[in-house]
Every structure is written in C-alpha cells, then in structure tokens.
Amino acid sequence: MKRTLSWLVAGALSLTALAGCSGTTAPSSAAGGGAAAGGDTVKVGLLFELTGNVASYGTAEANGAKMAAEEINAAGGVNGKKIQLVEYDTKSDTAETTTLAAKLMTQDKVVAIIGPATSGGMKAQIQLSAQNKVPIVSGSATADDLTVTNGKLNEYVFRTCFVDSYQGTVMAKYAASKLNAKTAVILKDTSSDYAKGLADAFDKQFKAGGGTVAATEAYTAKQTDFNAVLTKLKGQQFDVMYVPGYYEELGLIIKQARALGITAPITGGDGYESPKLAELAGSALTDVYYTNHYSATDTDPKVTAFIDAFKKKYNNATPEAFHALGYDTMKFVADSIKRAKSATGADVKAAMTETKGFSGVTGTFDVDPATHNPIKQATIIGYKDGKISVTEKFS
Known part of the structure; x- marks a missing residue:
C-alpha cells in the first residue's frame, strides 16, 4: 500500500519499544548468538x-526477520553455516x-539484503544491486513497477508480498x-x-469477468462526511461496493453507508487493516470484506506456530502483517541460499528465481521468473457485527 503503509502504525510502534531498537547504524552480531566467524x-x-517517519514499519519487518534468523540458526543454520545479520x-x-546498501555490498560482503520496507527505499538500491550482483528482497514494497521498470526486469530485485494492483483483481x-x-x-x-490503482484493477477484472460497473465516484483523504456521494450511489442498482482506501475514512464510509440503508457488501484492500476500523464503524462493520497479506486469526498450523513463538519473544504481543512478511522474507532468503550452487549473490539470485512451492506464514508461493513477484493467494478477511467472521485464502 502507498500511504507509507499506515495500517500498522499502532501495532508496530508498540513493538518498537519491545524490540529495544537503538536506531544506530552499527552492524549486529550473528543472529541467535554464538555464531561462528569467518568461513562458518x-x-x-x-x-x-x-528511525524516521516510517520507522514503525521498518522496525516491525526487521523484528520478524531477526526472529526467523534466530530460529534458523538454532536449527543448525544454512548448509552448516550460521546466518550473520549485518x-x-x-x-x-x-x-x-x-x-548503506553500497556499504553492505562492497564492504560487508553480504550475499543478500532484506529491506527496506517501502518501495521508495527499495528503488534507491536497484542500480547497486545489479552492479554488485547482490539480490535485494522486500517483504512489503508493493509498487507495481519495482521489479519490472518500463518493461525491463530488474534482475536482482525480489519481493515476497503481492503487488497493489493484484488486490483489486x-x-x-x-x-x-x-x-x-x-x-x-x-x-x-x-x-x-x-486507491486509484486498486480501483482501476478491480474495474478491469470485474468487467472482464462479465460484470458491470454501474458507477464510479470519488472522495478524498481527511474527508469526514460522505452522505452526499453515498446517497448518489444508493440511487444505483448494485450488488457490491468496492471502496479502496485507508481505515481512517473507510470506517466512517461504512458507518454512514449502513445508516443510509445501503446493505450491499462493501469491499476493499489492505488499507482496511487496523483495529481502528471496528472502532470507527462499530456494529455497521457487517458484510465487509478486504484483501490482506495475513491474518492473526488464521488456524493454519504454520501461522499459529509463528504467532505463539512471536508472543513468547515479544511479551505476548500479537504479530501484524509486517512482522509475518519480514519473517517469511528471511526464511525465503535462507531457503534460497540453501538451494544455491554457492553462497554468492549471483547464485542466490538464481535460486530465488527458481523458487517453487515456498511455504511461509503469509502463504505458499512460486516466484514468477518474468517479474520476480510471488505467485500467491491473498487472504480475504470478512466482518460481521464488528468482528472477523471470514478468513480464507483466495486468488
């Protein structure tokens, strides 16, 4: 999502304190402690x-990655070698x-870089990744043009999250x-x-599937009164509303729509994901569905094991999607190193490209060799009477 991934502010900020983030740029020791040095x-x-204006997101994803590295090292590492996080x-x-990307690649000699969390941060190191043959991987950079720019594949750029437009589709x-x-x-x-990208993708796919889009209306961020535009839409005959955006406005839109007598399902993207949505919409949060990367209510054994381990490590805090995506990204990088012909950037990149059936907390995926995007299902989350009633994978 584009508004600097605002839906994780509250959860991620609380975990910043739990993680004891110092905000320094000193390299860390080997993950899990006790890792051998040099060739081991x-x-x-x-x-x-x-630190900075998107620190909550970066910290959350880093915490997930570090927890995964500790688990990998506790289980013996990768091909007999411990992962050393820098x-x-x-x-x-x-x-x-x-x-810092240049330093990691040329001085620290890392075989891969995980992060940053945002698309802008990832784009800042694309050229370096190609020059130094070091793959860079993000768990949350969702811009459609990140891995393929102007029709050209960025050979050393990968991600473990789906792109924004995929949600609309x-x-x-x-x-x-x-x-x-x-x-x-x-x-x-x-x-x-x-929101515009999601709306365009929804419109295109819904029509391609034989559906009709009866009307498209607009609102803007920080708007609080939606009665006029909702009344206009109410005059249409429709089976579903698609309302991509962010929870600050969406909670009010849902509440006002239901008050006006609009009973059709209201749907959207991962901008809905926040405890604040239920607070704003109240019991009107019924027959509402949105796409997301992960759900803490998922009963899949891999998900529940991750949640239990996370709570044990982080004082009973419930992990959000960023933590899960960071965790999966570290596991994906380690799996690629394990399958690579050698622990060099070029060989690790090749292994990433050939990934089939990687199973993570946020889903199982193949890497599309043409785009370096994961081919994975989204999680659909549905609400009834202000509470989650549906959690299912869909693509």
Whole structure:
C-alpha cells in the first residue's frame, strides 16, 4: 500500500519499544548468538527504516526477520553455516539507503539484503544491486513497477508480498464468485495513487469477468462526511461496493453507508487493516470484506506456530502483517541460499528465481521468473457485527 503503509502504525510502534531498537547504524552480531566467524557464517544484510517517519514499519519487518534468523540458526543454520545479520538504519531516507546498501555490498560482503520496507527505499538500491550482483528482497514494497521498470526486469530485485494492483483483481474475482455480484459501484480515494490503482484493477477484472460497473465516484483523504456521494450511489442498482482506501475514512464510509440503508457488501484492500476500523464503524462493520497479506486469526498450523513463538519473544504481543512478511522474507532468503550452487549473490539470485512451492506464514508461493513477484493467494478477511467472521485464502 502507498500511504507509507499506515495500517500498522499502532501495532508496530508498540513493538518498537519491545524490540529495544537503538536506531544506530552499527552492524549486529550473528543472529541467535554464538555464531561462528569467518568461513562458518553467511552474511545477510538487514536494511530497514529503524528511525524516521516510517520507522514503525521498518522496525516491525526487521523484528520478524531477526526472529526467523534466530530460529534458523538454532536449527543448525544454512548448509552448516550460521546466518550473520549485518543491520543498518536507513533513517527513512533514500540517500542514506543508497549509501548503506553500497556499504553492505562492497564492504560487508553480504550475499543478500532484506529491506527496506517501502518501495521508495527499495528503488534507491536497484542500480547497486545489479552492479554488485547482490539480490535485494522486500517483504512489503508493493509498487507495481519495482521489479519490472518500463518493461525491463530488474534482475536482482525480489519481493515476497503481492503487488497493489493484484488486490483489486483478486477482490473483483471474489465479489463475482463468492458474493455472487454481477453489478458493482466503485468509490475511490482520488488523493491516493494506491486507491486509484486498486480501483482501476478491480474495474478491469470485474468487467472482464462479465460484470458491470454501474458507477464510479470519488472522495478524498481527511474527508469526514460522505452522505452526499453515498446517497448518489444508493440511487444505483448494485450488488457490491468496492471502496479502496485507508481505515481512517473507510470506517466512517461504512458507518454512514449502513445508516443510509445501503446493505450491499462493501469491499476493499489492505488499507482496511487496523483495529481502528471496528472502532470507527462499530456494529455497521457487517458484510465487509478486504484483501490482506495475513491474518492473526488464521488456524493454519504454520501461522499459529509463528504467532505463539512471536508472543513468547515479544511479551505476548500479537504479530501484524509486517512482522509475518519480514519473517517469511528471511526464511525465503535462507531457503534460497540453501538451494544455491554457492553462497554468492549471483547464485542466490538464481535460486530465488527458481523458487517453487515456498511455504511461509503469509502463504505458499512460486516466484514468477518474468517479474520476480510471488505467485500467491491473498487472504480475504470478512466482518460481521464488528468482528472477523471470514478468513480464507483466495486468488
């Protein structure tokens, strides 16, 4: 998502304190403690926003990655070598990101870099990754043009999350097949590239599937009164509303829509993900569905084991999607190193490209060799009476 991934502010900020993040740029010791030095370790860079305006997101993802590295080392490491994490703080600054990425690649000699959390941070090191043949991987950078720019594949750039436009496509399919929708209306935040991208993808897929989009209306960030535009939409005949955006406005939209008598399902993307959504919408949060990367209510054994381990490590805190994505990204990098012909950037990159059936907390995926994006299912989360009633994988 584009608004600096705002839905994790509260959870990630609380875990910043639990993690004891110092915000320094000193490299860390080997993950899990007791790792051998020199030829008995394999270095992986952690390059995240530990301070600055998006520190909550970077810290959360870094915490997930570090927990995964500790588990890997406790189980014997990768091909007999312990993972040594070399961690730096980008300070949420793209220039700093470029400088530190160069240091990780040329001085620290890491075989791969995990992070940053944002698309802008990842883009700041694309050229360096190609020059130095070091793969860079993000668990949360969702910009569609990150791994493929102007039709050209960025050979050393990968991610473990799906792209923004995929969410619109998935929800259009879900609305048609699961909600039996034949006619939709779209209400989008025109101040957000994220929301506009999701809306365009939904519109395209819904029509391609034989559906009709009866109307498309707009709102803007920070708006609080949606009665006029909702009344306008109410005059249409439709089976589903698609409303991509962020929870601050969405909670109010849902509440006001239900008050006006709009009973059709309301759907959207991962911008819905926040405890604040239920607070704002209250009991009106019924027949509401959105796409997400992960759900803490998922009963899959891999997910529950991750949650239990996370709570044990972080004072009973419940992990959010960023923690899960960081965790999966570290496991993906380690799995690629294990399968690579050698622990060099070029060979690790090749192994990443050939990934099939990687099983993580956020889903099982193949890497698309043409885009370096994961081919994975989204998690659909549904609400009834203000509480989660649906958690299912869908693609």
